[in-house]
Amino acid sequence: MQIFLSTIPKVAIILLPLSISGLTQAATLDGKEVPIHHVSSDNCKECHQTIYKQWKGSMHAQSTALKDPIHGAIYRQTVGDPTKENVKHKASGKYPVCLQCHSPNAALDKTTKLDAKPAYSEGINCVACHTMKRYKGLYGKNGKMQLGQSAYELSDKLQGPNGFLHEQGQAADKLRWQLDDEGELNPHLGRDNKGQPYMTEEDVQEIDLPMEANSSLKTSAACLGCHDKRNNSNGVALCQTGDEYLEGKSQQNCQSCHMPISGGLADHSMGGGHNLAMLKRSVRLDLTTQRVGDKLTIDVVVENMQPHNVPTGAPFRNIYLKLSALSADGKVLWQNYQTHPAKEDAKAFFVYTMMDDANHPVAPPMATKVGKNTRLKPYETRILNYNIPASGVDSVRAELYYNLLWPGMVKKMKKLPAALKAPKRIAWSEEKIR
Ligand code: HEC
Ligand code: HEC
Ligand code: HEC
Ligand code: HEC
Ligand code: HEC
Structure with a gap:
C-alpha cells in the first residue's frame, strides 16, 4: 500500500x-x-x-x-x-x-x-x-x-502562450528565474514529459502552479474582453478601442505594439495614455508653410499611425495642437489660441464628447448620446490649414499635447496629482520661413 x-x-x-x-x-x-x-x-x-x-x-x-x-x-x-x-x-x-x-x-x-x-x-x-x-x-x-x-x-x-512547457533550458535562462540546487524547479509541470519529476516531491508539495499551453x-x-466596447447604462459607448481597431481592419495583434519583445521576453509594461514614450510614437506631425503676399499659408499634417483611434480608450482622453509663429528672437507673434483651443480653434482639438438630451456636455455616466468625435481615426491623415499674417515671422512651430482628462475634469478634480493633469507634449515640428 x-x-x-x-x-x-x-x-x-x-x-x-x-x-x-x-x-x-x-x-x-x-x-x-x-x-x-x-x-x-x-x-x-x-x-x-x-x-x-x-x-x-x-x-x-x-x-x-x-x-x-x-x-x-x-x-x-x-x-x-x-x-x-x-x-x-x-x-x-x-x-x-x-x-x-x-x-x-x-x-x-x-x-x-x-x-x-x-x-x-x-x-x-x-x-x-x-x-x-x-x-x-x-x-x-x-x-x-x-x-x-x-x-x-x-x-x-x-x-501559457507557448506549446512546449517542458523545454525549460532556454526559457528558464530568459526568464531569469532562480535555479534551485538541481536547477530544475518548474512549478508549472510537476513532472516532465518522460514522467521524471522536475521537482522533488517536497517541492511539489510546497509550490504547484499547473499550466497548460494556450496559443x-x-x-x-x-485583450478584447476588457478593451473592446463598453457602454454606460444609457447604452452610450464609453471606451471602444476594439471597435475602432476592427474599423481600421488591422491584421496586427495588440501584442505586437503593446507587448514588444525586449530582453528576449514579451514586455508586460503595456504603455498607453500614461506612458510618454508610447504616446510619442502614436502620431506623425509635419508642417509645410508658404508665403502668399503678406500672408503665410500653413498646413499641419497629423497622421495617426495606429490601428485604433488616437487618442483611444477612456472617453476623456484628448489631444490638442498648439501652433505658434515666432520672430527671429523667439517672441510669439501669433498663436492659434489664448486659453484653450476647445472654443478658439475647434479643429485643433481631437476629442470625444458626450451629451445629454439637451445637447449639453456631461460626464460619461449621465450621457444619453455622443456629441462631437474628432479623434483621429485609425491610420487617418488630417491636414489642418491656417492663414496667418506673415510680417516678422521667422519660424512656425507645431506641438501636440496629450491630456488624460477633459479640461472641465481637470478643473473639478482638484486633489489629483499635478502630473496626471498636466498636458504632455507628444510631438513637435518647426519650420524656418524663407
Ligand atoms: C519557482 C519558479 C517559478 C514560479 C514561482 C513561477 N514560475 Fe512561471 N515559469 C517558471 C519556469 C522555469 C518557466 C519556463 C517554462 C518553460 O518555458 O519551459 C515558466 C514559464 C511560465 C510561463 C510561460 C509559459 C509559456 O507558454 O511559455 C508563464 C505564462 C508563467 N510561467 C506564468 C507564471 C505565473 C503567472 C506565476 C505566478 C502565479 C509563475 N509563472 C510562477 C518558473 C516559475
Ligand atoms: C481583465 C481585463 C483586462 C485585460 C484582459 C487586458 N486589460 Fe489592459 N487594461 C485593463 C484596465 C481596467 C486598464 C485600466 C487601468 C486603469 O487605468 O485604472 C487597462 C490598461 C491598459 C493599458 C494602459 C492604458 C493607460 O491608461 O495607460 C494598455 C496599453 C492596455 N491595458 C493594453 C492591454 C493589452 C494589449 C491587453 C492584451 C494583451 C490587455 N490590456 C488586456 C483591463 C484589461
Ligand atoms: C494583461 C494581461 C497579462 C498580464 C496582467 C500578465 N500577462 Fe503574461 N502574458 C500575457 C500575454 C497576452 C502573453 C503572450 C504574449 C505573446 O506571446 O505574444 C504573456 C506572456 C507571458 C510569458 C511568456 C513570455 C515570453 O516571452 O515567452 C510569461 C513568462 C508571463 N506572461 C508571465 C506573466 C507574469 C509572471 C505576470 C505577472 C507579473 C503576467 N504574465 C501578467 C498577458 C498578461
Ligand atoms: C501599431 C501599434 C499598435 C497596435 C497594433 C495597437 N496599439 Fe494600442 N496604442 C498604440 C499607441 C502608440 C498608443 C498611444 C496613443 C493613444 O493612447 O492613443 C496606444 C494606446 C492604447 C491604449 C491606451 C488608452 C488610454 O486610455 O490610455 C489602449 C488601451 C490600447 N492602445 C489598446 C490596444 C488594443 C486592445 C489593441 C489591439 C486591439 C491595440 N491597442 C493595438 C499602438 C498600438
Ligand atoms: C469592459 C471593461 C471595463 C469596465 C466594465 C469598466 N472599465 Fe474602466 N477602464 C477599462 C479599461 C480597459 C481602461 C483603460 C484603457 C482605456 O482607457 O480604455 C479603463 C479606464 C478607466 C478610467 C481611466 C483611468 C485612468 O487612469 O485614467 C476610469 C476613470 C474608469 N475606467 C472608470 C471605470 C468605472 C467607474 C467603471 C464602473 C462603473 C468602469 N471603469 C468599468 C475597462 C473597463
Whole structure:
C-alpha cells in the first residue's frame, strides 16, 4: 500500500478538484492549496523578475480604486468605498460592473472589499490574464454584453502562450528565474514529459502552479474582453478601442505594439495614455508653410499611425495642437489660441464628447448620446490649414499635447496629482520661413 501510494504522481493528488467559491482548486503555495484566482503576483515574482517589474509599473497593476487616482476618484463617485463590503454601483443598484475589468479576481468572488486580498488589490494581475482560456466574445446568447473577465471561459490552470512547457533550458535562462540546487524547479509541470519529476516531491508539495499551453494568448482576443466596447447604462459607448481597431481592419495583434519583445521576453509594461514614450510614437506631425503676399499659408499634417483611434480608450482622453509663429528672437507673434483651443480653434482639438438630451456636455455616466468625435481615426491623415499674417515671422512651430482628462475634469478634480493633469507634449515640428 505504501509503495502504491508513492508511485501515484504527486500532482494528481494535489490537483484533486475541491470546490471553493465555485471554482476548482488548482494551486499549491507554501504547502497550502488555494484557488488559482487567489494567487498573488508576489508568488510569480521570484522566478519571473523582469516580467514582474514590468507588470508592477503598468496600469494593469494599478487598475483598482486603491491605486489609480483617476479611476479611484470616479469609482468613489459612481460606486463607493473600495474597502467596504457589499457596495453597489449607484446607477444600476447592482454589483459594480467596473470590477469585472478593474479587479477581476474580486469580481469572481463577488466581493467589493478590495483590500481583503492582494489578488484583489493587485487588479489585473498575473493570474487574471493567465487563466483566460477562451474568449467567448463581447455579446452573450441573450444579446447582453459580457464584460471583462465574464467574456472569457476561465481555467483553474495557468495558461501559457507557448506549446512546449517542458523545454525549460532556454526559457528558464530568459526568464531569469532562480535555479534551485538541481536547477530544475518548474512549478508549472510537476513532472516532465518522460514522467521524471522536475521537482522533488517536497517541492511539489510546497509550490504547484499547473499550466497548460494556450496559443490564444498570442492574439488580440487576450485583450478584447476588457478593451473592446463598453457602454454606460444609457447604452452610450464609453471606451471602444476594439471597435475602432476592427474599423481600421488591422491584421496586427495588440501584442505586437503593446507587448514588444525586449530582453528576449514579451514586455508586460503595456504603455498607453500614461506612458510618454508610447504616446510619442502614436502620431506623425509635419508642417509645410508658404508665403502668399503678406500672408503665410500653413498646413499641419497629423497622421495617426495606429490601428485604433488616437487618442483611444477612456472617453476623456484628448489631444490638442498648439501652433505658434515666432520672430527671429523667439517672441510669439501669433498663436492659434489664448486659453484653450476647445472654443478658439475647434479643429485643433481631437476629442470625444458626450451629451445629454439637451445637447449639453456631461460626464460619461449621465450621457444619453455622443456629441462631437474628432479623434483621429485609425491610420487617418488630417491636414489642418491656417492663414496667418506673415510680417516678422521667422519660424512656425507645431506641438501636440496629450491630456488624460477633459479640461472641465481637470478643473473639478482638484486633489489629483499635478502630473496626471498636466498636458504632455507628444510631438513637435518647426519650420524656418524663407
Ligand atoms: C519557482 C519558479 C517559478 C514560479 C514561482 C513561477 N514560475 Fe512561471 N515559469 C517558471 C519556469 C522555469 C518557466 C519556463 C517554462 C518553460 O518555458 O519551459 C515558466 C514559464 C511560465 C510561463 C510561460 C509559459 C509559456 O507558454 O511559455 C508563464 C505564462 C508563467 N510561467 C506564468 C507564471 C505565473 C503567472 C506565476 C505566478 C502565479 C509563475 N509563472 C510562477 C518558473 C516559475
Ligand atoms: C481583465 C481585463 C483586462 C485585460 C484582459 C487586458 N486589460 Fe489592459 N487594461 C485593463 C484596465 C481596467 C486598464 C485600466 C487601468 C486603469 O487605468 O485604472 C487597462 C490598461 C491598459 C493599458 C494602459 C492604458 C493607460 O491608461 O495607460 C494598455 C496599453 C492596455 N491595458 C493594453 C492591454 C493589452 C494589449 C491587453 C492584451 C494583451 C490587455 N490590456 C488586456 C483591463 C484589461
Ligand atoms: C494583461 C494581461 C497579462 C498580464 C496582467 C500578465 N500577462 Fe503574461 N502574458 C500575457 C500575454 C497576452 C502573453 C503572450 C504574449 C505573446 O506571446 O505574444 C504573456 C506572456 C507571458 C510569458 C511568456 C513570455 C515570453 O516571452 O515567452 C510569461 C513568462 C508571463 N506572461 C508571465 C506573466 C507574469 C509572471 C505576470 C505577472 C507579473 C503576467 N504574465 C501578467 C498577458 C498578461
Ligand atoms: C501599431 C501599434 C499598435 C497596435 C497594433 C495597437 N496599439 Fe494600442 N496604442 C498604440 C499607441 C502608440 C498608443 C498611444 C496613443 C493613444 O493612447 O492613443 C496606444 C494606446 C492604447 C491604449 C491606451 C488608452 C488610454 O486610455 O490610455 C489602449 C488601451 C490600447 N492602445 C489598446 C490596444 C488594443 C486592445 C489593441 C489591439 C486591439 C491595440 N491597442 C493595438 C499602438 C498600438
Ligand atoms: C469592459 C471593461 C471595463 C469596465 C466594465 C469598466 N472599465 Fe474602466 N477602464 C477599462 C479599461 C480597459 C481602461 C483603460 C484603457 C482605456 O482607457 O480604455 C479603463 C479606464 C478607466 C478610467 C481611466 C483611468 C485612468 O487612469 O485614467 C476610469 C476613470 C474608469 N475606467 C472608470 C471605470 C468605472 C467607474 C467603471 C464602473 C462603473 C468602469 N471603469 C468599468 C475597462 C473597463
